[in-house]
Structure formats: C-alpha cells, structure tokens
Amino acid sequence: MSNLPVSGARLWDSLMEMAKIDATPKGGNNRQTLTDGDGQARALLRRWAEAIGCSVAVDRVGNMVIRREGRDPSRAPVAMGSHLDTQPSGGRFDGVLGVLAGLEVLRALHESGTETEAPIVLVNWTNEEGARFSPPMMGSGVAMGLFEEAEILAKQDPAGAVFGEELRRIGWQGDADPAALQSLGAYFELHIEQGPTLEAENIPVGIVDRALAQLWLDITVTGEEAHGGSAMAPRRDAMMGAAQLVQAVEEIALAEGGRGTVGRLTVQPDSRNVVPSRVWFSVDFRHGEPAALARMDAALRQRAADIAARRRIGIDVAHFWDFPLTPFSEDLVAALQRAAEGRNLRSKRMPTGIGHDAVYLARRVPTAMIFVPCEGGVSHNEAENITPEWAEAGLVVLADAVLATANSIREG
Amino acid sequence: MSNLPVSGARLWDSLMEMAKIDATPKGGNNRQTLTDGDGQARALLRRWAEAIGCSVAVDRVGNMVIRREGRDPSRAPVAMGSHLDTQPSGGRFDGVLGVLAGLEVLRALHESGTETEAPIVLVNWTNEEGARFSPPMMGSGVAMGLFEEAEILAKQDPAGAVFGEELRRIGWQGDADPAALQSLGAYFELHIEQGPTLEAENIPVGIVDRALAQLWLDITVTGEEAHGGSAMAPRRDAMMGAAQLVQAVEEIALAEGGRGTVGRLTVQPDSRNVVPSRVWFSVDFRHGEPAALARMDAALRQRAADIAARRRIGIDVAHFWDFPLTPFSEDLVAALQRAAEGRNLRSKRMPTGIGHDAVYLARRVPTAMIFVPCEGGVSHNEAENITPEWAEAGLVVLADAVLATANSIREG
Incomplete structure (x- = not known):
C-alpha cells in the first residue's frame, strides 16, 4: 500500500x-x-x-x-x-x-x-x-x-x-x-x-x-415456402428451424460459461400467412478460453446439422469474423x-x-x-x-x- | 353414378x-x-x-x-x-x-x-x-x-x-x-x-x-439492450424469449392438430453485438374447430406469460384479425x-x-x-x-x- x-x-x-x-x-x-x-x-x-x-x-x-x-x-x-x-x-x-x-x-x-x-x-x-x-x-x-x-x-x-x-x-x-x-x-x-x-x-x-475470444457467424436457414393454411407435417419451415437454433446459441453459451448473442435476424418472404423459406441470423459467441470457444462453434454446427436433417431444411453456418x-x-x-x-x-x-x-x-x-x-x-x-x-x-x-x-x- | x-x-x-x-x-x-x-x-x-x-x-x-x-x-x-x-x-x-x-x-x-x-x-x-x-x-x-x-x-x-x-x-x-x-x-x-x-x-x-377458423396475433417481446460481451445471467434478451415463443407456436399447433405459422419477425436495435431489446413477430393460427383454436390462443398466452416471468421480459400478445x-x-x-x-x-x-x-x-x-x-x-x-x-x-x-x-x- x-x-x-x-x-x-x-x-x-x-x-x-x-x-x-x-x-x-x-x-x-x-x-x-x-x-x-x-x-x-x-x-x-x-x-x-x-x-x-x-x-x-x-x-x-x-x-x-x-x-x-x-x-x-x-x-x-x-x-x-x-x-x-x-x-x-x-x-x-x-x-x-x-x-x-x-x-x-x-x-x-x-x-x-x-x-x-x-x-x-x-x-x-x-x-x-x-x-x-x-x-x-x-x-x-x-x-x-x-x-x-x-x-x-x-x-x-x-x-x-x-x-x-x-x-x-x-x-x-x-x-x-x-x-x-x-x-x-x-x-x-x-x-x-x-x-x-x-x-x-x-x-x-x-x-x-x-x-474474451470472439467468433461471429452468419447462419442461413433454407426451407420451402408454403401457405399458412397448409398442413404442418410436410412443412419445411425455415422460421421454426431458426428458432430452435437461436435457442441453441443460448444453451451452448450457458453450458460452456461463455456468451451467445443473436442480434440480427431477417425473414423471407416476410408475409404473415406464408411459411418462411429463408431466415438469416447473426451469432456472436465469446469465451475466455479459446478451446471453449471452439467447442461452442462445434456444438452449434452439430445442432445445426441435427435440426437440418430432422426438419429437411438447409442450414449454412458461415464464419464471419473472429477475434482471438x-x-x-x-x-x-x-x-x-x-x-x-x-x-x-x-x-x-x-x-x-x-x-x-x-x-x-x-x-x-x-x-x-x-x-x-x-x-x-x-x-x-x-x-x-x-x-x-x-x-x-x-x-x-x-x-x-x-x-x-x-x-x-x-x-x- | x-x-x-x-x-x-x-x-x-x-x-x-x-x-x-x-x-x-x-x-x-x-x-x-x-x-x-x-x-x-x-x-x-x-x-x-x-x-x-x-x-x-x-x-x-x-x-x-x-x-x-x-x-x-x-x-x-x-x-x-x-x-x-x-x-x-x-x-x-x-x-x-x-x-x-x-x-x-x-x-x-x-x-x-x-x-x-x-x-x-x-x-x-x-x-x-x-x-x-x-x-x-x-x-x-x-x-x-x-x-x-x-x-x-x-x-x-x-x-x-x-x-x-x-x-x-x-x-x-x-x-x-x-x-x-x-x-x-x-x-x-x-x-x-x-x-x-x-x-x-x-x-x-x-x-x-x-x-379453417383463423386467428392472427401480433407478438411484441420487450427486453433490455445489452452488450454482446456482457454476462449471460443478468440478460433480459428479447430474442431468446421470442425464439422460445416461436417454437411454442409450432408445438401448440401440432398438439391441437391445427396450423401455426410465424411469417414475419423484426428485431431492434438490429446489431450483431447487441442483445435485442425488442422483437416483434406475427402468428397465424388455424384450426377446423373453433374451440381448438381458442385453446391454441389460450395456450400461447400462457406460454408467453411463463416465458416473460422466467426471463424477466415483457411479452404482449395482441389480437390482429380473425376469421371464423x-x-x-x-x-x-x-x-x-x-x-x-x-x-x-x-x-x-x-x-x-x-x-x-x-x-x-x-x-x-x-x-x-x-x-x-x-x-x-x-x-x-x-x-x-x-x-x-x-x-x-x-x-x-x-x-x-x-x-x-x-x-x-x-x-x-
């Protein structure tokens, strides 16, 4: 002192x-x-x-x-x-x-x-x-x-x-x-x-x-447009796939003790009674341990693959930027x-x-x-x-x- | 014949x-x-x-x-x-x-x-x-x-x-x-x-x-803006609340044998590294039985209240239009x-x-x-x-x- x-x-x-x-x-x-x-x-x-x-x-x-x-x-x-x-x-x-x-x-x-x-x-x-x-x-x-x-x-x-x-x-x-x-x-x-x-x-x-190390991702979910009055079972709803993956961002961040943010999201065709064919959103992952950040990245990609397969939709996870x-x-x-x-x-x-x-x-x-x-x-x-x-x-x-x-x- | x-x-x-x-x-x-x-x-x-x-x-x-x-x-x-x-x-x-x-x-x-x-x-x-x-x-x-x-x-x-x-x-x-x-x-x-x-x-x-009877809702989720680098626990993240409720739209439609669509969604302030303070989305619910449609409405409002309380966010469920x-x-x-x-x-x-x-x-x-x-x-x-x-x-x-x-x- x-x-x-x-x-x-x-x-x-x-x-x-x-x-x-x-x-x-x-x-x-x-x-x-x-x-x-x-x-x-x-x-x-x-x-x-x-x-x-x-x-x-x-x-x-x-x-x-x-x-x-x-x-x-x-x-x-x-x-x-x-x-x-x-x-x-x-x-x-x-x-x-x-x-x-x-x-x-x-x-x-x-x-x-x-x-x-x-x-x-x-x-x-x-x-x-x-x-x-x-x-x-x-x-x-x-x-x-x-x-x-x-x-x-x-x-x-x-x-x-x-x-x-x-x-x-x-x-x-x-x-x-x-x-x-x-x-x-x-x-x-x-x-x-x-x-x-x-x-x-x-x-x-x-x-x-x-x-914290940061990893920013661009996620594009591609489904198929359908009428809001159409049956649920055959839908390939990009919005519902995206909603699941957005939640996974939070779950993964909490599980690893890191941070996960989805700050931007856009919808196509953006009509009340049309099942979206495309949803894009951003992911901002951060962690104090690079290895944990890499696990967060891998976990999100795994979840994306699972959701894509189960819902018969496409999910593209693209690297946007990172900060060591x-x-x-x-x-x-x-x-x-x-x-x-x-x-x-x-x-x-x-x-x-x-x-x-x-x-x-x-x-x-x-x-x-x-x-x-x-x-x-x-x-x-x-x-x-x-x-x-x-x-x-x-x-x-x-x-x-x-x-x-x-x-x-x-x-x- | x-x-x-x-x-x-x-x-x-x-x-x-x-x-x-x-x-x-x-x-x-x-x-x-x-x-x-x-x-x-x-x-x-x-x-x-x-x-x-x-x-x-x-x-x-x-x-x-x-x-x-x-x-x-x-x-x-x-x-x-x-x-x-x-x-x-x-x-x-x-x-x-x-x-x-x-x-x-x-x-x-x-x-x-x-x-x-x-x-x-x-x-x-x-x-x-x-x-x-x-x-x-x-x-x-x-x-x-x-x-x-x-x-x-x-x-x-x-x-x-x-x-x-x-x-x-x-x-x-x-x-x-x-x-x-x-x-x-x-x-x-x-x-x-x-x-x-x-x-x-x-x-x-x-x-x-x-x-089918139709019910269209306007959902506004209100949280609090926070930095994408901030800790998870105190967040009041409008996007994560919205993602949960979007999924509930699908779950409720499937449970009742109706249809549920989220065709539009907007985010504020719409920045990659900012936890959203406000998310708005549309819901299109349809069912062949008016009583089931009313149950879908009630179930969504209940889920919204649960999510809002658990996440310390606001969720407003507003009637937009209906068709008998x-x-x-x-x-x-x-x-x-x-x-x-x-x-x-x-x-x-x-x-x-x-x-x-x-x-x-x-x-x-x-x-x-x-x-x-x-x-x-x-x-x-x-x-x-x-x-x-x-x-x-x-x-x-x-x-x-x-x-x-x-x-x-x-x-x-």
Whole structure:
C-alpha cells in the first residue's frame, strides 16, 4: 500500500466538471469524437495537466499523451488512460473515469512531490466509441499498428465529414508518431464494468485479466415456402428451424460459461400467412478460453446439422469474423491484486467481453484493466451511474499499482 | 353414378389450350387479373360456352356467369366455378381446373342432350389471386356482399392502374348485379389441394367440408439492450424469449392438430453485438374447430406469460384479425361423398386452410369443395403440376354431384 494521497473527492469533482461539457438534459453527455465539445474536453484536460507540471504531446491521430518524468528517463513509461469521447446519448463515466483517475494519480504525485523511477504517462485515446466515425478504438488501434494511419484519417462520418479534417478543425492534430506508444512499459485502464456482475456481487474492484475470444457467424436457414393454411407435417419451415437454433446459441453459451448473442435476424418472404423459406441470423459467441470457444462453434454446427436433417431444411453456418483471446499481463494483474489487498478491497478476476483501448494495447504492451461497478450494468446511456465510493476504489487500486510498477519496472 | 359422358381427355386438352395464354418459359402462366391475357382467357371461355348454347352474362365487377337453363326456370341454379387469373409466376391448374371442369360438365350435358331440373351455372370469378389488386377473392367477395362494390372498383395496383378502369379497358365490365349470385342454390368448386396430403396418402379426391377458423396475433417481446460481451445471467434478451415463443407456436399447433405459422419477425436495435431489446413477430393460427383454436390462443398466452416471468421480459400478445370457421353444406358434402363412392374413388373429408372463392360463397350459398392432389403440394409456382388422372377424378365427382343436386334441389 502506497502513501500516495489520492483524493476520491477531487476525482469526483473533476468528473462532474468534465460532465458539464456537452451535458444532456437527462444527466448524461453527448460529446462525440472530434466535435467542438471533444475539443473543449481535451483543452480542459490539458489545462489540468499543465497546472501540475506535466507535458502534453499530441500525435497525428489526436491521441493526447500527458507525461510526468521519472528519475530514470531511460525506463519505459508506465501508462494509464482511457477516453473522453462519449456515445450520442452517453454517460458521464464510460471512458472519462479512466482518464480523470489517471489525472488524479498525477496530481497526487505532484502534490506529494513523489518521484518515480519510470516516467508516468496518461493517454486520452481518440475516438474509442466509434459512434461518429467507425471503427471504434481508432486512436489506440493506429498507435498499436492495427490500423493504417492514412486510412483512418480518411474515414468519413455519416454526414460526410472527414476524420483528419475534423481533427485539424478542432485543433487537435499533433505531430507525434502514434507508434511511439508501442514502447510503453505498462498500461493500466480503469473503466466501469458496463455489466451488472460487480454490483450484484457487491464487489468494488474487478481485476480484468483477459479479453474474451470472439467468433461471429452468419447462419442461413433454407426451407420451402408454403401457405399458412397448409398442413404442418410436410412443412419445411425455415422460421421454426431458426428458432430452435437461436435457442441453441443460448444453451451452448450457458453450458460452456461463455456468451451467445443473436442480434440480427431477417425473414423471407416476410408475409404473415406464408411459411418462411429463408431466415438469416447473426451469432456472436465469446469465451475466455479459446478451446471453449471452439467447442461452442462445434456444438452449434452439430445442432445445426441435427435440426437440418430432422426438419429437411438447409442450414449454412458461415464464419464471419473472429477475434482471438487477448490475455493481459500476469505481472500487472498481480500488481492490481496486491493493490486491492493492500487497500482491503474485495476483488474478483474477470474477463472483459467488451472492446476497450486496453484490448488493443495488450497486443504490444503489458496491459491490465480495473473494473468498478456501475448501477444496473447500464452504460452507453444517459442514465449511466456510479457511486463516489466505487470511483475511489478504482482510483486507489490504480494509484497503488501504477506506483509499484513505475518503481519496479525494468528498462524498456 | 350418372351416365354423363364427361371426358377427362377433353378437359385436359382445354387446360393445355388455356395454358397457352400468357404462358411462361418455365411451363407456368403469368395471367394476372384484368391484363390483356385475362381478357383473352375470358374470351376463349366465352367462345367455348357459346358454342354449346350457353348464355354468358357479366356483372359490374367482371364475374362471368355462364348459364344453361333447366326444365324448371324457377329453381335456384346449381353453380360450379373458380378463376382464370393466376399469380405472377403461377401454374396451369390453380383456379383454371375448376372453371374448365365446369365447362366440361356443361359440354357433356349439351352433347348428351341431358336436361336438368335446375339451371346449371358456371362462374369465372374476377381476381381470386389478389396478386395485382388486393384483396384477393374480390369478385366473389363483392357478389356475396362482403366488400363494397365502389370501393373495389377504385382499388389500384402498385403501378397506379385503377381496377374499374382496367376492367373496362379489357372490355369485361358488364351490367349485371353481382349480388344476384347470392340466390344460387348450390355452389361446387373443384381445386387443386395446394398441399401434399392427398398425393402423400394416394387419395385422388378430397371432400372439403369447412374452411379453417383463423386467428392472427401480433407478438411484441420487450427486453433490455445489452452488450454482446456482457454476462449471460443478468440478460433480459428479447430474442431468446421470442425464439422460445416461436417454437411454442409450432408445438401448440401440432398438439391441437391445427396450423401455426410465424411469417414475419423484426428485431431492434438490429446489431450483431447487441442483445435485442425488442422483437416483434406475427402468428397465424388455424384450426377446423373453433374451440381448438381458442385453446391454441389460450395456450400461447400462457406460454408467453411463463416465458416473460422466467426471463424477466415483457411479452404482449395482441389480437390482429380473425376469421371464423366456415362450415360447408352437409348436403353438398354428402352429395360429393356419394359421387366419389359411385365412381369407386377413394376420398377423405378435409378442411381447407387456404382462402378460395368457395369460402366467401359459403357465407350465403350452400357450398362444398373438391380437392385433387397436386405434385409435391406445389402451387403459386410455374412448377405446379397434376396428372390427367387426378383432373379426371375431380371432374367425375363434380359432374355427378352437380347433376344429382340439380335434379333434387328444391325451389330457390
């Protein structure tokens, strides 16, 4: 346990101050990436950072890198970060908590005159949400070399505005190389859970040790059109085959302890009194263990074959996209566990099923995440809420883990 | 068993001759209502009818009424009929078989010099299919007083053509009152089954004794949007609730010996990695017994309530439309059974789950239908097919029942 005098109250005040920028009537924020509001939020963060003697650099895709030097400038920096942009009807905490908790750590280091061995860095990643410009996690994706910088700068929003032009318009295109962030020595991201588990189990700290592997499938069920007045026995009803297989998605996910979602479904010919000849639906499978994800895939294909044979219909299961399991750094996970224990905070190890900048960082940089509860698991919603106590729990674990890591990390 | 020398071969030749009008390359017909082809088909039928001394009257919605007088002109006519219009990619038998089998009965009466007590009438109903102008069964619906004549004449096709104008354009609006057809003494309609039952059971004649009662429902399942990466346990997944209830539609239909169809389904927000918050779908339930249909309704509502409670979601089951059971005439059904027995043809009593002009006729006129098998149950399709033997089986049963009824029917 460190003696770093981080202040939960000051963090909360900062959160509420930041929430004034592009506040919505229902208590949330509409501060989409590269809008004027995003520019104002960045400017406020810069003022706060400069007030405590930190340098602020900006790279070519707008990532803000706030830096406090360490005793040993040759050491790879220990980084914290998240994002200030929100969904169109977003909340006050998704992303912002991770950035401002990082700021509070820097403030406490500054005020207490604490020196660290490695430099400490705080990153505000550009366009994590992906609501205005797609894909999401753009700034971290470019920095980690997963997206082409030129391609990202040329992306357009639905109104035709170009990413690079908008970045210059709000004055936040710098000249730093985003790829320089690949040399960070460690990355910690504090985020709200965006799920109800921690609140339901009354656990203030989630220690996120991996990002789930994902498998997205396209399912096409082909039967035969028939009149709604025709006899049941001879039917080859694509809808009934699909309904069975949709249920299998849930059953398989529950049986393996993974996640299964059917978010889209279309019907042909789409008439009330016609037995459908074709149903298409999407499957999103996730699991923390690649082997289990492979079993889920195999189980669904087996169920599809069984249903197809029994119903004399066709079921095509096609691979659409996958995302490998992303393990986080065991060293950093251990640092978070020691920090939580040191503060006598209950914690649990858990995966993230949702994308975060940390998931891209983990491809190149030792990474771990901290989750704190959010009310009812609600996020991407103006009603998103957390308690000051939850914010503080995440803050102190972040602070202690960062400090310990910055003083123990070897040369980069 | 009558001695009426109906000719299956001549019927088949007439079917093939009629099929030349608006033939499609794949062996079907595209002879939609009130097109030039419909006009040509009507003209051919009129020539054939006049050649055997029948009168041809046309009413204000284009129904063609071909009449052969009986000995006793005060008796209510015994009618046969169906339709010459087809779906855009329709077959050569749906509708046409009933009209041309009726013509063959009239030809045999004419050639054999047979007199009947009651007049015999053959009706070609306008726009049974409803493919170009909606609703279907327009001519019979107006005649039986179920649709307003003026409203029907003002209907437009998707290209904006007006029904009444098209009827005049092809020269087939007459001045007879459609409602006069409510005074028919009996109505027989021969039709292909449009289902696979008779073929599968190797039965040449279906004696249709009722039209199924129908109940159409609108189901709205309301859950809560969640990320596809979120834990399963807290989800309130509208899609999974809907999939269970869709399956219940089938289970309930099978358990009651009715029919259940889910022909339409929509999803919100319709994103691959978002647990749906809302799923809407349609239910089409049919049964030959109103009490069983009511049980199907109740069973589905019970299942909906169970699923809603277990999954903590909302399920709204709303009445959209219903159609009462339409019993056919027991006397005419008995006449058909005697006719089939007299010809040593295997038959089975069965309901129709599908709308036909006969279903509207049955509201005002003693009615029964004859079904003959069709290959694979395929209809509304250029591949629609029957054998000459099936056509002849339907023809002889029709002929014998019409003759017996025309000689026994009391004054209208």
